[in-house]
Amino acid sequence: MDKQEQDNNRDKADQKDQAAQKNPGITAEKDFRLKNKKLKYHVKADWMTLHVDNKPSASVFYTAYLLESESKTNDRPLTFLFNGGPGSASVFLHMGGVGPQGIRFEEDGRLMPPPVQTEQSSDSWLPFTDLVFVDPVGTGFSHTIENDKAKEGEEKAKKQQDSEYYGIKRDLDALCEFISRFLSLHHRWQSPLFIAGESYGGYRVARLAQQMNEQHGLGVNGAILISPALEFADLDVSDYGISHYLNLFPSLVASSFFHDRVKGIKGTLDDVLEKAEDFALTDYASLLASGDLMPDSRRQQILKRFAQFIGLSVEDAQISGGRISFESFTRMLLRDQHQVIGKYDGTITGIDPFPDRSRQDAPDPTLYPIFRVFKAAINHWLRSELKLDTDREYEVLNEKVFAQWKADEKMHDTFHQVTSMDDLRKGMAANEHMKVFICHGIHDLITPYFASKRFAHQMKLPQDHRSRVTLRNYSGGHMFYANQASRKQWTKDISDFFSQTLNK
Incomplete structure (x- = not known):
């Protein structure tokens, strides 16, 4: 039995699983206005069941935007997107401008006063690709499915199952399973396939570029790495x-x-x-x-x-x-003004309430303030606009996932390094048609742009293959797309990348 047949059989089992769920997903029809043209799309917010030994193991929440088309060939590009953390839901890319509905920011990317305001995003990728925003296990509404031992009250078994997906290899396997299952469920095996990830999600994309092709038979047309963390050894601060x-x-x-x-x-x-x-x-x-x-x-x-x-x-x-270090720099640069700058965006400032203390106790102006905005936006969109009925809390950033994340493919603690560039290079070698787009905000101090620039120029690609890697930098920080001008230029660049990749 080939993999696609296995997926079809699992889909039938999933229908029974989903029928028994307390909160089944929804499908709605919406309009997207593009200049003088109105595009109709279906939005599907639902859970996909993942399996271990052919038994339901986890329920992964996703939101898919599928444009209506007169063509029945399903040859429209399909892009799977996820954020990072690890422990982050896909809400940042989803509501930050890539999805058809997004958060309204100030022009320079600063947050507006509460309550949150959402609007149709004129810079959404929907006009040139269908979109699937995936929330890995432990994020968003995604969760593990209790096994028999856990139901019997064995807390140890439940804890082990919860953290089963909180590892590098298991996470990648789960994403591959999800993508394969989605293609089968929606009959999209002939669609041009793109993957996009931000931060640790960029690490995922670099690894998946190789794993999807070699282990799962999934041919990737384009890999998009957004503010990626690629080589974790280079993130370590030491003397x-x-x-x-x-x-x-x-x-x-x-x-x-x-x-x-x-x-x-x-x-x-x-x-x-x-x-x-x-x-x-x-x-x-x-x-x-x-x-x-x-x-x-x-x-x-x-x-x-x-x-x-x-x-x-x-x-x-x-x-x-x-x-x-960036921690020191964020406080030292404007200390004469009693201000700190953001770690995730050095253009954003905040008040230092403890200027006389030796340690850094000021809240980062670019981190926690955004959580309330994105959490309110995704809950409003899913619950109020799409009428999704669930009593689960949407986990924007689950710190428990981050704390429990493990290198589950290591041979020995002393010698293991978390790396992704080798997999990206192998993926490009195995699939000579795949193209790569790497982008950063120049003011991001967490995943600095110069790292990706150096790595890209150390890939030792043949001269005639170097054009397969595109590097772009924008004004702004980790989420540079909050800046209106940067988001518009980024969307244009991504649209061009799709056209060049598909030779249109």
Whole structure:
């Protein structure tokens, strides 16, 4: 029995499972207005059952937007999207502008006063692709299905089942199963297939580019990595590694430039960033790699230049030895104004209520404030507009998932590194038709753009295949698409990427 037949058999079993659910999903018909044209689409908000040993194991919630078409061939592109965390629901991409209904932000991406306001997103991807927003197990309305032992009251068994999906490999397997099942359920095996993920979701996409093709027979046309975290070793802050600081440096400079704190370096933002990248790969890399091996006169010269770029004092640069973490930088840059800048977007500022304390106790202005906005928006859309009836709480960001996440494919703790670039390269080698789009906000200090730029230029692709990887950066932070101008340009770039990938 081939995989598609197995999926069809499981679909029949799912119909029985879903019939027994207390809160079945819904399907609604909506209109999308594009200039003078009205497009009709079906939105389906429902749960898909995943299995272990052919027994229901988890119920994954998703929201699908499928455009009505006169053609019955189902050859319209289909894009599966997920966010990261791990432990984050897909709500950020869903309601941030990619879906047909989105949150209204200020033009520069700042949040508007409550209550949340939603509107049709003129920058949605729906005009050129169908969309499926997937909430991995433990996020959104997705959950595990209790096994017999758990029902009997064995708390240990229940806890083990809850965390079964909270691992790198198990998570990827579950997403592959979901995508395969969706294609069977909706008869979309001939649709051009795209996958898109943000942050840890970008890591997922890089890994899935290889796994979907080699292990599940799913041919991917395009992989879209949004503010991705790709090589986790390069996210580690220490006194011994250098990659983290090299990757972060240009984003520190971009944020400093935004707040008019760059000193003695002339030019536009593009000019300054070009100089910053060159400095990072030459003098700054030498400083970090050499430590006290570098002559003091040369060391002081580089530290002075470093301080000018990032807008801090020479004394700060000397004390740190040029190793400024983003946590420190967010508080140090505007401390004379009693303000902090955002880790996820260095253009956003907030008040530091504890300017006299040595530790960082100020709330990050770009993290927790957005939760209330996205949670209100998705609940309004699903419950009030689409009339989904469920008593489950929508988990925007489940910290328990994050805390329990494990490297379940490791051989030994000491030697394991969480990496994705090798899988992306293998995926591109196995599928020569797949193209890759990697994008970042230049003011993002969590997943800095320079990391992806360096990695992309270390992939050792043949000359005639280098054009298969597109790199784009935008003004803004981790969710640069909250910025109206960046979102519009991004949507145009993604639309062009679809057209080029499909040769239209």
